[in-house]
Amino acid sequence: MATDPSAVRPFSLGTFSLAGGVPFPGLITGEEVLDLRTVPVLRGAPGANPGTRDLLERWSEVLPVLRDLSSSTGGSGRHRLADLRVHAPVRPRQILQSGANYRTHVIDLAVAHEPEGGRPAEQVRAEAAAMMDRRAAEDQPYVFVGLPSSVTGPYDDVVVPSWCTRPDWELELAAVIGEPAFRVSPERAPQHVAAYTIANDITARELVFRRDMPEIGADWLRAKNAPSFTPLGPYLVPAEFVADPGDLRVTLKLNGRTMQDESTKDMIFDVARLVSYISRTVELLPGDVVLTGSPAGNGMHWGRFLRAGDVMEGSITGLGAQRNTCVAEEV
Structure with missing residues (x-):
């Protein structure tokens, strides 16, 4: 008999490896990880080495099994979480990224980008707020495409390219x-x-708007997609354990100092509206990742960008935390 979802012990999914070993999908309960390759019903074809994306492709079938496993103890294939390397929890085919989706963040950026001697700050704030109200009423999120090759693990180094002067x-x-x-x-x-x-959507802030082609607009390829520019994870927390994605605290600390600390209540478009909007054009596939935008408190706001040796610690209510150290690219 399947476990009653209301009585399920909370769990999450991740991708792990032992030292020098092949990454595997794992079920995390507390400080223990169950190697899901050891569960015959989840393993698939003989000799297969499934990942979390394979499980997401059979999610309606897999989820009841995971619920049952989360309530069981003992057996083979179990590891201490502390003994494992944690990788990005999923390798998506597609990354869809929402821009300018937090009211306070958009207003702060509008003020920061205003040329010296330009319009008064209060005028810029009022115009930015009116623009966001119009976008919300017209159901027009701003979404662009990211590259899966930018994804790295939740505890891996972020490599700052030699050409990047304002990583944010x-x-x-x-x-x-x-x-x-x-x-x-x-x-x-x-x-x-x-x-x-x-997700931490690292941005080469100096390349967002190219001065040689201002009429074309943002250059998201170079600004967003360098290798390691998207730390992801640590884990996939099933939606049933996230009571309200519209009421979570997003916090980032830089070298121990809090730089971002905002509720997802400040989003202009919630998760449901973003997924719906994207799906009008793109077929979203299992394992695809939709980034919902960043709250206020970026380096552009503080006038302080990332440097080699900086440590970023990011957390969201109920989803765990990631910790990434910035290193300079070796050239």
Whole structure:
């Protein structure tokens, strides 16, 4: 008999490896990790080495099994979490990123980008607020595409390229797709989200707007997609354990100092509206990641950007924490 979801012990999924070993999908309960390759019903074809994306592709079938496993103890294939390396929890096919989705953040950026001697700050703030109200009313999120090759683990180093002079942090709530979503309504969209995790959308701030082609707009390729520029994880927390994704605390500390500390209540478009909007154009697939935008408190606001040796600690309510050290690219 399947476990009653209301009585399930909370669990999460991740990708792990023993020293020098092959990464494997694991079920985390407390400080213990169950290697899901040891569960015949989840392993798939003989000799297969499934990952978390494979499990997400069968999410409706896999989830009841995970619920049952979370309530069991003993048996083979169990490891202490402390003995394992933690990798990015999933390797997505697609990353869809929402920009300018937190009111306070957008207002702060608008003021920061205003040229010296330009419009008064209060005028800029008022115009930015009016723009966001208009976007919300017209149901027009701003979404761009990220590259999976930028993804790195939640405790891995962030390598700052030699050409990057203003690397910035952007901690974000990330929604992970389970059931394919194409042209779904906001009301149905949450049914397609399997889990949530944490992403840090590192940005080469000096390259967001190219001075040689200002009429074209943002250059998201170079600004966002260097290797290691998207720390992801630590784990995939099933949506059933996230009571309200619209009421989570997003906090980033730089060398112990709090730089971002905002509620997802400040989002202009919630997860359901973002997933629905994206699905009008793109078929979202299992394992795809939707980044929901970053709250106020980026380096652009503080006038302080990332440097080699900096340590970023990012956390979101109920989703754990990541810790990444910045290192300079070796050239």
